[in-house]
Amino acid sequence: MIAEELVKQFGDFTAVDHLSFEIQRGEIFGFLGPNGSGKSTTIRMLCGLLLPTEGSGRVGGVDIVAEPERVRRQIGYMSQEFSLYRDLSVQENLEFYGGAYGVVGRLFAERSSSLLERLDLAAERDRLAGTLSTGLQQRLALACALLHQPPILFLDEPTSGVDPVSRRGFFDLLGELARSGVSILITTHVMDEAEYCNRLVLIHRGRRMALGTPGELKAQVPGRLMQVRAEPSMPALDLLAQRPEVLDVSLFGTALHVAVADAVSEPAELIRSVLAPAGIEVGEIRAVRPTLEHAFLSLVGEEPE
Numbered sequence: 001m002i003a004e005e006l007v008k009q010f011g012d013f014t015a016v017d018h019l020s021f022e023i024q025r026g027e028i029f030g031f032l033g034p035n036g037s038g039k040s041t042t043i044r045m046l047c048g049l050l051l052p053t054e055g056s057g058r059v060g061g062v063d064i065v066a067e068p069e070r071v072r073r074q075i076g077y078m079s080q081e082f083s084l085y086r087d088l089s090v091q092e093n094l095e096f097y098g099g100a101y102g103v104v105g106r107l108f109a110e111r112s113s114s115l116l117e118r119l120d121l122a123a124e125r126d127r128l129a130g131t132l133s134t135g136l137q138q139r140l141a142l143a144c145a146l147l148h149q150p151p152i153l154f155l156d157e158p159t160s161g162v163d164p165v166s167r168r169g170f171f172d173l174l175g176e177l178a179r180s181g182v183s184i185l186i187t188t189h190v191m192d193e194a195e196y197c198n199r200l201v202l203i204h205r206g207r208r209m210a211l212g213t214p215g216e217l218k219a220q221v222p223g224r225l226m227q228v229r230a231e232p233s234m235p236a237l238d239l240l241a242q243r244p245e246v247l248d249v250s251l252f253g254t255a256l257h258v259a260v261a262d263a264v265s266e267p268a269e270l271i272r273s274v275l276a277p278a279g280i281e282v283g284e285i286r287a288v289r290p291t292l293e294h295a296f297l298s299l300v301g302e303e304p305e
């Protein structure tokens with residue numbers, strides 16, 4: 001799948017701004033960006049649901065502008081909106097989506113049973129979808145999107161509102177699908193979730209800020225990151241921010257995260273020498289590894305959420 005210089009404008013507003021990327025077969029590719037950054041709009045263009053203003057894309061070799069309906073037939077799509085029928089049972093929801101994709105009769109019986117087994121939903125077959133927990137609803141929505149065995153799967157914030165344990169299980173499932181050759185594009189604004197992706201794009205205001213593996217993106221964070229306990233923390237933050245050797249400083253829970261230029265040989269000593277004379281009480285200072293949140297922050301200059 002490839003997106004080339006995709007643009008979507010709504011009136012004067014540019015929601016997606018010349019976005020390009022390529023996704024390999026069997027890859028879990030993440031789209032990480034704050035709300036309103038253009039993730040859903042991009043997915044809808046790639047699913048053949050929305051025409052780009054400019055640019056092009058091919059999904060499974062099919063052109064998204066010339067043949068959007070052919071694109072739709074060969075993909076699975078889990079939209080950000082609730083897509084199940086609450087007052088239909090698990091089984092009836094599957095039948096509905098099976099019908100929509102032309103998966104009926106014996107084929108439907110086989111596939112739906114195997115998906116229910118695989119997604120641990122077999123015991124819930126007769127329950128109404130509206131009575132399931134969010135985690136189970138999400139697995140049912142995935143089952144519905146997989147009935148026609150699409151080689152490409154689009155998941156738009158599939159785990160929002162789901163607890164971390166169920167999220168973990170969901171990503172284990174995605175890993176299995178990817179290993180069987182399915183390409184997966186998943187959007188999220190949750191940092192720890194992005195860690196499960198093989199590669200990801202960081203997007204902000206419709207623009208691509210960076211693309212790479214989680215490791216590559218974290219390696220781009222400049223300087224050395226130090227976690228500092230200091231009281232009171234706000235004046236400490238202000239003092240450190242004024243120093244040229246300090247590349248970035250932010251509040252992280254009750255501690256400060258301070259990125260110090262690589263040229264400084266003793267970052268902890270530098271930090272103490274800035275804070276102690278101002279009467280600030282300095283506790284533990286230790287080096288920490290950058291996270292994707294730091295990568296986002298250093299590229300964009302603001303928090304992802």
Ligand SMILES: Nc1ncnc2c1ncn2[C@@H]1O[C@H](COP(=O)(O)OP(=O)(O)O)[C@@H](O)[C@H]1O
Binds near residue numbers: 038
């Ligand atoms: N149909 C539309 N008409 C006008 N503006 C839209 C429309 N769809 C999305 N937008 C705007 O485009 C921006 C990106 O939206 P979206 O792609 O949903 O972002 P995300 O999924 O990253 O939260 C937002 O500012 C949103 O308000």
Ligand SMILES: [Mg+2]
Binds near residue numbers: 039040041157
């Ligand atoms: Mg969205």
